[in-house]
Amino acid sequence: MNIYVCIKQVPDTETKIxxxxxxxxxxxxxxxxxxxxxxxxxxxxxxxxKEKNPGSTVTVLSAGPSRVIEAIRTAxxxxxxxxxxxxxxxxxxxxxxxKALAGALKKETQVDLIFTGKEAIDDGASQVSQLVAEYxxxxxxxxxxxxxxxxxxxxxxxxxxxxSIEILESSMPVLIAAxxxxxxxxxxxxxxxxxxxxxxxxxxxxxxxxxSEADQKIRYKNFQLPPPKQAGKKISGDPTAQAKELVRILxxxxxxx
Amino acid sequence: xAKVFIIAEQRDGRLKKSTFELIGAASSAGHETHAVLLGEGxxxxxxxxxxxxxxxxxxxxxxxxxxxxxxxxxxxxxxxVKSISPHIILGSHSPTGRDLMPRIAAQLETxxxxxxxxxxxxxxxxxxxxxxxxxxxxxEVEFLGNGPKLATIRxxxxxxxxxxxxxxxxxxxxxxxxxxxxxRVLDVVKGSSGRPDVTEASIVxxxxxxxxxxxxxxxxxxxxxxxxxxVGASRAAVDAGFRPHRDQVGQTGKVVSPSLYLACGIxxxxxxxxxxxxxxxxxxxxxxxxxxxxxxxxxxxxGDLFTLVPLLQEEFKKVKEN
Numbered sequence: 001m002n003i004y005v006c007i008k009q010v011p012d013t014e015t016k017i018x019x020x021x022x023x024x025x026x027x028x029x030x031x032x033x034x035x036x037x038x039x040x041x042x043x044x045x046x047x048x049x050k051e052k053n054p055g056s057t058v059t060v061l062s063a064g065p066s067r068v069i070e071a072i073r074t075a076x077x078x079x080x081x082x083x084x085x086x087x088x089x090x091x092x093x094x095x096x097x098x099k100a101l102a103g104a105l106k107k108e109t110q111v112d113l114i115f116t117g118k119e120a121i122d123d124g125a126s127q128v129s130q131l132v133a134e135y136x137x138x139x140x141x142x143x144x145x146x147x148x149x150x151x152x153x154x155x156x157x158x159x160x161x162x163x164s165i166e167i168l169e170s171s172m173p174v175l176i177a178a179x180x181x182x183x184x185x186x187x188x189x190x191x192x193x194x195x196x197x198x199x200x201x202x203x204x205x206x207x208x209x210x211x212s213e214a215d216q217k218i219r220y221k222n223f224q225l226p227p228p229k230q231a232g233k234k235i236s237g238d239p240t241a242q243a244k245e246l247v248r249i250l251x252x253x254x255x256x257x
Numbered sequence: 258x259a260k261v262f263i264i265a266e267q268r269d270g271r272l273k274k275s276t277f278e279l280i281g282a283a284s285s286a287g288h289e290t291h292a293v294l295l296g297e298g299x300x301x302x303x304x305x306x307x308x309x310x311x312x313x314x315x316x317x318x319x320x321x322x323x324x325x326x327x328x329x330x331x332x333x334x335x336x337x338v339k340s341i342s343p344h345i346i347l348g349s350h351s352p353t354g355r356d357l358m359p360r361i362a363a364q365l366e367t368x369x370x371x372x373x374x375x376x377x378x379x380x381x382x383x384x385x386x387x388x389x390x391x392x393x394x395x396x397e398v399e400f401l402g403n404g405p406k407l408a409t410i411r412x413x414x415x416x417x418x419x420x421x422x423x424x425x426x427x428x429x430x431x432x433x434x435x436x437x438x439x440x441r442v443l444d445v446v447k448g449s450s451g452r453p454d455v456t457e458a459s460i461v462x463x464x465x466x467x468x469x470x471x472x473x474x475x476x477x478x479x480x481x482x483x484x485x486x487x488v489g490a491s492r493a494a495v496d497a498g499f500r501p502h503r504d505q506v507g508q509t510g511k512v513v514s515p516s517l518y519l520a521c522g523i524x525x526x527x528x529x530x531x532x533x534x535x536x537x538x539x540x541x542x543x544x545x546x547x548x549x550x551x552x553x554x555x556x557x558x559x560g561d562l563f564t565l566v567p568l569l570q571e572e573f574k575k576v577k578e579n
Contacts, residue, residue, distance in 0.1 A: 013508050013528040017393040026394065037509050094359070095368065121508050122390055125371035127359040130327060134363035139328055139439040142356050155443070160352045161268060161457065163448025163503055166324070171439040180502045180509070217368030217404075220389070220396035226534060232541075232554040242558050243568035246540065249556060251576045254538045256517040257460070257484065 001056040001112045003046045005080065006101050006132065007039040009064060009071035010122040023223045025091065035071045038117025041178035044185040045147065046115050047079045052149075057081045059108075063088045063100040069201055076196035077188035083201035086209070094123070095217040098131030103209030105136060113154075114175040118143045129177035139170045142177035258289055259381040262343035262405075264334065265294040265306055265314070266353055272302050274417055275349035275457065277309045279410060281418030283347065284310025286378040291315065291341060292426075295330055297323035300428070307426030309418060314426045317433045324442035325353050331360040333433045338365065343405055344381040350409040351457070358409050367404030374414045374514065374535055383408060391508035391531030411535075412457045413514045450488075452478075455504060458487035460517045463506055463533070466493035467522030467544070467562065474499055476563070477521060480570045483577060489513065489533075491523045507532035521562040525550030542566070 011017070011031045018027040035043075043060065050056040060075040062068040063086040072083035086100040105111055114133075119126035126142070133140035146157040152172050159179055160166050188196075206212060235242050235249075250257045261283040266273040276292075284290045292311040294302060296318065303314040317333045338346065338361070346361065348354035350372040362369035374395070375386040385398050385408050400406045455461055462481045468474055474488065481488045490500035492507050506513055508528040518536035523529060525541070525548055533539070534553065541554035542562050551557045558565060 011390065013531075014526075015390070015393075016527065017390045019394065026390070093368070094371075095362070098363070124389065124391055124512065125369075126355045127362070127369060127371055130356060130359035131363045134360055140356075140360075141440065143352065159503055160445070162452075162454045163450060163501070165446045165448075166442055167444045167446070168326070168440055168442050170441075174439075217362075217366075217401055218370060219399045219401060221399050222397040223389075224395050226392065226395065229553055229555075232539075232551065232557050234551075234557045234559065239560055239564045239568055242560060243565055243572050246556060246558060247569060247572035247576060250517065250538065250540070254517075254555070256538050257573060257576060 001049065001053050002108065002110050003049055003056055003058045004105060004111055004114045005042050005046045005058065005060045005075065006114065006116040006128070007043065007060055007062050007071055007075060008036045008120040009033050009062065009068040010036045010120055013121065017225070019223050019225060024221060025223060033067060033070065035074050036117050036120040036122070038119060038121070038178055038180065040185040041180060041182045042115035042117050043075045043078060043080060044183045045178060047186070048183060049113070049149070059084060061086070061101055061104055063092070063097050065090050072201055073196055074188070076199045077193040078186055079192055082199055084204060085201055086204045086206070088206065089213065091219065093216050093218045094125055094127035094131060096213065096215050098128050098135060099211045099215045100206060100209065101128070102132050102135035103211045104204055107209060111173050113173060116175065116177050118177040118179050129175055133175040138173055138175055140175040140177065141168055141170055143179045144176050145179045145181040147176065147182070258287060259345055259378065260341065260343040261288045261290050262338060262341060262346045263290065263292045263311070264348040264354060264357065265292045266349060266351060267294065267296055267299055267302055270299065270302070272305055273349065273351065275351055275412040277417050278412070278415040279347045279349065280306060280309040280311050282376060282415045285418065288378065291343065293317070293334055293337060295322045295333060300430070303426060303428045307424055308420035308422055310424060311426045313429060315429050315431055317431045319433045319435065321435055321438060322433065324445065325357070326438070326440045326442060327357050327360045328440050329435055329438055330357055331364060332435050333431070334361055335364045337431060338405070345383055346405050346407045348409045350411045354409045358407055362407050365404055367402065367407060368400045369407040369409070370398035371409050372411050373408050374411050376408065376410055376415060382406060388535065391512060391528070392534045393531055411514050413459060413516065452481060453485070453487045455487040455489045455506060455511050455513050459515050460484045460486035461489045461506070461513055461515045462486045462519045462521065463489035463491065463523060464494055464521045465491040465523035466497055468494060468499060471499045476566045480566055480573070483570050483573050491529050492526070520550050520554070521566060523550055524548045525553065
């Protein structure tokens with residue numbers, strides 16, 4: 001099987017976000033970059049599938065500036081076989097990112113399965129999985145927390161509203177976007193970290209795959225930090241008085257209950 | 258006047274509140290508001306969409322549309338959009354909307370602004386702002402190119418308008434022509450709680466690791482049930498196994514924007530604050546007066562949640578009964 005995983009490199013969740021001076025983006029100095037957490041479930045699922053199907057290969061793709069090669073290396077250190085980096089600008093939107101990933105995948109001879117995270121935790125738009133699938137004319141199943149593999153089909157459990165679970169069947173090839181709970185991602189082992197340094201990471205430019213920066217459809221501007229909150233009101237007194245006062249405020253003043 | 262096309266959502270024969278928000282916003286801004294409603298046996302819901310200001314409701318019914326799939330729904334919506342040529346297409350940033358809208362955007366080769374928390378109409382355009390880095394910053398979205406502008410709006414961000422039963426929509430039945438479908442829903446297993454989803458509830462009662470056990474969340478559930486609220490949890494509580502991941506609020510869980518967020522025993526890690534920062538009113542209960550959650554809270558009580566939550570439940574009950 002030829003298994004592909006699309007990953008994104010994002011700032012660590014504990015990062016305190018600062019803006020650049022002209023508010024056209026964030027200040028990336030000193031940021032600790034990680035593989036987006038949902039993408040780790042995607043990588044793990046690909047590795048487990050490979051282990052069940054000897055002879056399979058796992059290829060990890062990431063589109064972004066050259067720093068994202070580090071994220072690809074992280075995935076290679078957990079056991080993926082090879083990587084593809086597609087160079088796109090830091091300011092690329094979901095469309096351009098998806099066109100780049102789909103463009104690189106179109107150059108592959110056979111794609112059986114594509115995994116990705118259900119969303120990247122920086123942009124949080126959850127667009128790229130469906131966009132890549134559509135550009136490849138493939139079905140997409142998102143927010144998946146369990147997969148049963150059949151003969152050229154997959155049966156996925158996906159989370160929908162109110163804690164309900166949908167059971168959905170799709171033909172293969174298919175793109176599956178992982179939710180937390182799909183599996184427990186492994187850590188990189190020392191031998192694999194050493195081996196990863198020798199694995200191939202192919203680099204592609206947009207021109208190599210017939211995509212141009214004009215494929216970008218939206219642009220973010222006028223970045224703002226959330227306005228500082230005014231100091232809140234501390235409610236004092238004994239617990240009974242505190243409870244009474246809080247409920248009175250929420251009902252009579254804030255009018256939210 | 259712009260033509261605004263809205264993806265209406267229903268589940269189990271009930272329209273979503275978030276759909277009313279979208280229709281209300283577009284029609285009260287004076288725009289020609291179209292809605293599309295897909296499903297099986299859903300025609301009867303078109304009238305209600307009219308009450309919120311939809312001028313035309315396009316209804317597509319088919320057994321293959323009973324459950325949402327991006328494939329089948331986009332096969333109906335994209336040709337309809339092409340025949341109507343709207344300036345703006347809006348959906349909710351719900352489990353359905355966030356999955357479907359990128360499909361539509363790709364097929365129309367046009368830009369999509371996801372999970373917007375601010376929406377303003379300007380002529381035939383929209384001005385939208387959305388959170389990035391889970392709300393640690395926000396950005397304005399500029400659309401490039403001439404196609405329709407697509408946006409998904411975070412539930413509860415716009416507010417639900419009052420319906421007007423004097424208004425009615427023209428209902429147009431469309432016959433769906435579905436091609437090959439590679440995905441199909443075999444079954445839906447209902448969530449058992451009966452409580453609203455954290456992302457859609459107007460009140461969320463959340464608990465942290467201080468709850469100490471899964472069983473202790475019962476006191477939050479009881480409070481939530483008095484308020485018709487959802488129960489949320491911090492990552493620490495989920496990692497400790499007290500709640501399922503679907504209840505997790507934060508950067509690696511759900512991002513919520515209710516009118517009231519009650520944080521009980523949650524210290525307020527950056528990644529949690531990112532997930533609930535846009536709530537309209539935030540209340541924090543914590544024994545530690547230095548907990549970062551108090552910096553974001555509109556109202557704070559330094560105290561023990563095990564004492565306070567049952568007292569609050571009694572007080573809310575009195576308010577609800579009056």
